[in-house]
Amino acid sequence: MNKFTIGVIILILAAFGGMIIYSTMQNKENSVDYSQYDAAKIITDTEHSGGIAEHVRGKVDSEVVVVEYADFQCPGCKSFWPKVETMYDNYKDEVAFVFRNYPISGHPNARSAATAAEAAGKQGYFWEMADTLYTNQADWYYETGDSRTNVYIDLFKNAAPDGDVETFKSVMATDETLEKKINWDINIGKELNKVAATPSFYVNGDYVSIGANDSLDDFYNNIEAKIKEKLAATKNK
DSSP states (O other), X not given: OOHHHHXXXXXXXXXXXXXXXXXXXXXXXXXXXXXXXXXXXXOOOOGGGTXXXXXXXXXXXXXXXXXXXXXXXXXXXXXXXXXXXXXXXXXXXXXXXEEEEOOOTTOTTHHHHHHHHHHHHTTTOHHHHHHHHHHTHHHHTTOOHHHHHHHHHHHXXXXXXXSOHHHHHHHHHHOTHHHHHHHHHHHHIIIIIOOOSSSEXXXXXEEEOOOTTOOHHHHHHHHHHHHHHHHHHHHTO
């Protein structure tokens, strides 16, 4: 057996081993019984989410819960973000707003941006970082490697002027709970809400659709109508 043949065999075995590891990890994730959770409500932190709780703002004990699944690199999510902020301003005293990560595989920087947001969240700056990532999406959209990381660091400095930059860098680079949280959000969306695109909105579990010819205003109005419907129902109990 020559050296070339031995090398090929080693590569095949390494690839096969990698497939086994990947399969084991997937099976471990898929072993979670998601049916025990209610995606329409705020989900408390679990070991599967890395011990990281839902990102919630507004009236956290409200009977009306708006859940958004979004991708930080998604142009549509960025375009609709100002509407999300308007919605929050209008209903923050009546409604709970939940953000769940849903990075799309076709967006190469979506997961790293979600990681940056979650790292900021460890210091209590998730929403500020989310807003900064969307507002400055063009600054990191095409970046890679260290250049991309440096942009995230600069954005964190802007989003969290009192935040600890060194801790942010360390957490973003080494904290495995961030990946667990992102995967948890994805799996909740995939398994329970059947999320197919971003942004996707659910009001008390009801999906709010957007038509092919709908404008951002139309989409906002559809969500607001559903919010008003659910609020009215709680008051008529």
